[in-house]
Amino acid sequence: MSSLHGRKILLGVCGSIAAYKSAALVRLLVKAGAEVQVILTTSAAAFITPLTLSTLSKKPVLTGFLKNEATGEWHNHVALGLWADALLIAPASANTLAQLAHGHCPSLLAAVYLSARCPVLxxxxxxxxxxxxxxxxxxxxxxxxxxxxxxxxxxxELASGLEGPGRMQEPEQIVAELEEFFGK
Known part of the structure; x- marks a missing residue:
């Protein structure tokens, strides 16, 4: 049995061409027995749709603070941070890395990060x-x-045609490292 079985994983997906890999990542995490809740940044939605990720995770994708504007119902970032066994942000864009490193909180994902008590990857x-x-x-x-x-x-090879570091690890490698992380 996978060390991810029964784990609650918050998956943050940021605006990067590598966001397409998040679909395979969700699929592999669910296949390993993890419960996956996706948080999609506004810019990530230009690269992959909430419908794709919600279908694979079997949960509605969270995209902002408000659940229902008419009623003021919101997604509780503190509760999300407490729920998770891990917060995995893949892909993590340069913009999101800067926000998290400096405590800026313009998005639901950043708010969850700042209030999470679980490991962050x-x-x-x-x-x-x-x-x-x-x-x-x-x-x-x-x-x-x-x-x-x-x-x-x-x-x-990067999307720009340049060669060098900057690629997101492949979903299979991320899942293998997560399994090792939880297997310790």
């Missing part, structure tokens, strides 16, 4: 120059210093 995904920029390197250093786990970003 981040899978960066961006173009080569963004990944190698000193600000991004500093944000990753800060996030590690807060106790977050940062997945390696393998080198390879």
């Amino acid at each position: 981040l899978a960066p995904a961006m173009d080569l120059d963004m990944f190698q920029h000193p600000a991004t390197k500093e944000n990753l250093r800060l996030l590690r210093s807060y106790g977050n786990y940062i997945f390696d970003s393998p080198a390879g």
Whole structure:
């Protein structure tokens, strides 16, 4: 039995071309027996639809603070952070990494991160120059210093045509590392 069986995983999906990989990631997590709740940033919805992710996770995808504007019903970021066994952000864009590193809270995902008591795992995904920029390197250093786990970003061909680090790890590798993380 997988060490992910019965685990509650919050999956944050950020605006990156690598967001298409989140569908396979959800599928693999569910197949391993995890309960997956997806939080999709506004910019991520340009790359992958809530319908795809909700179908695979078998849960409505959360996209903002409000559940129902007419009634003022909201998604409780504190409750979400307490519910989860892990917060996995994959892909984690340069923008989101900067927000999290500096405590900015413009989205439901950032609010959940700031209130989460569970382990946080981040899978960066961006173009080569963004990944190698000193600000991004500093944000990753800060996030590690807060106790977050940062997945390696393998080198390879990027969407821009450049070659180098910045790719999001493949979903199979992320799930394998998560299983190892929970197996300890």
